[in-house]
Amino acid sequence: GAVIGILGGGQLGRMMAMAAAQLGYSAHVYAPEPRESSVAAQVSAAYTQGAYDDEAALAAFARQVSVVTYEFENVAAAPLAAITAHVPLCPPARALEVAQDRVNEKSFVEGLGGRPAPWRQVDSAEDLARAVAEIGTPGILKTRRDGYDGKGQWRIMTAQDAAALTLPDVPLIYEGFVTFFGEFSVILVRKADGTVDFWDSAQNVHENGILARSTVPAPAAIEAQVAPARALARKVAEALDYVGVLTLEFFATDEGPVFNEMAPRVHNSGHWSIEGALASQFENHVRAILGLPLGSTALVCPGGAVMDNLIGHQADDWANLLADPANHLHLYGKAETRPGRKMGHVTRLVR
Numbered sequence: 001g002a003v004i005g006i007l008g009g010g011q012l013g014r015m016m017a018m019a020a021a022q023l024g025y026s027a028h029v030y031a032p033e034p035r036e037s038s039v040a041a042q043v044s045a046a047y048t049q050g051a052y053d054d055e056a057a058l059a060a061f062a063r064q065v066s067v068v069t070y071e072f073e074n075v076a077a078a079p080l081a082a083i084t085a086h087v088p089l090c091p092p093a094r095a096l097e098v099a100q101d102r103v104n105e106k107s108f109v110e111g112l113g114g115r116p117a118p119w120r121q122v123d124s125a126e127d128l129a130r131a132v133a134e135i136g137t138p139g140i141l142k143t144r145r146d147g148y149d150g151k152g153q154w155r156i157m158t159a160q161d162a163a164a165l166t167l168p169d170v171p172l173i174y175e176g177f178v179t180f181f182g183e184f185s186v187i188l189v190r191k192a193d194g195t196v197d198f199w200d201s202a203q204n205v206h207e208n209g210i211l212a213r214s215t216v217p218a219p220a221a222i223e224a225q226v227a228p229a230r231a232l233a234r235k236v237a238e239a240l241d242y243v244g245v246l247t248l249e250f251f252a253t254d255e256g257p258v259f260n261e262m263a264p265r266v267h268n269s270g271h272w273s274i275e276g277a278l279a280s281q282f283e284n285h286v287r288a289i290l291g292l293p294l295g296s297t298a299l300v301c302p303g304g305a306v307m308d309n310l311i312g313h314q315a316d317d318w319a320n321l322l323a324d325p326a327n328h329l330h331l332y333g334k335a336e337t338r339p340g341r342k343m344g345h346v347t348r349l350v351r
């Protein structure tokens, strides 16, 4: 059978490998950390420890697999040519290039008619002062690359706040603060033949920049914004010739959906689909990259599902969570608990 190559050794890769195994495929994980530190390696037959820019190691990895996908988008796109010389990369490298840089993703989405928060590229203190003067406060300064779970972000409440900041020496972006009444995500799967299917959109609640809870179906006021958000997500997928699962995050505002960011991959806000949808995001991602028929994205029960992340020491309570027979408990097998670290999640179906 086919071997699915996965770039990235975290929990998303772990859940992809589990979905692959269900369909009789094996996984080969490629990540920079030692095998013992990879939670994806725990469920994968094969593991290569290698840097994401080591072209020789990437080429050797590619020769051992049927297709390569990724669970982690902060990988330089250029070295991946060493992979595409041998096997397909799904989603394509172009999706990585667009999604891994906040300036690229916002420009790209604007080009397709989408509406992000007002933003300016920031490469100096002068740029930041100008951005704050033009867009106003409050706002958020973010690193263009490598941010996740709200890391690499600074809230700016006043122009004085901005002036007092010592800027990190990396490319930045300043965004106006969006007044939203909710957040939601659109998760789709697209096959090479152009077939697109969407899961229900979850309402997402973040705490300290980290996803805390996803709920499907979302409340009606959010549901009302899903159609235009899906239309944009479909355009993004088509423009990128996308294959696999794609996620777009949105703010629901009184003026309609505002694009936040995209992830060229399966997404934490779609974990509810493991039990809550007929086919999960992981299963359909595997099916899409192998060119297999897709499973239904429909809800298993009309009441939907609620997924709570277990962050840091919240996972210490796992025995209690397990004591409730209605809980679907997922623990990621991470050896070390750290504050703010995603250790697992728990899903409840709503009947």
Ligand code: ATP
Binding pocket: 117, 140, 147, 148, 149, 150, 151, 175, 176, 177, 178, 179, 183, 206, 209, 210, 249, 260, 261
């Ligand atoms: P992820 O783990 O989702 O990749 P990230 O580090 O890329 O997170 P963002 O999605 O940019 O972070 O921001 C995290 C959260 O912070 C958002 O979901 C939202 O709650 C809040 N946030 C970010 N940008 C804005 C904004 N411009 N206006 C209002 N809230 C914002």
Ligand code: MG
Binding pocket: 147, 148, 149, 261
């Ligand atoms: Mg992000």
Ligand code: MG
Binding pocket: 249, 260, 261
């Ligand atoms: Mg986000």
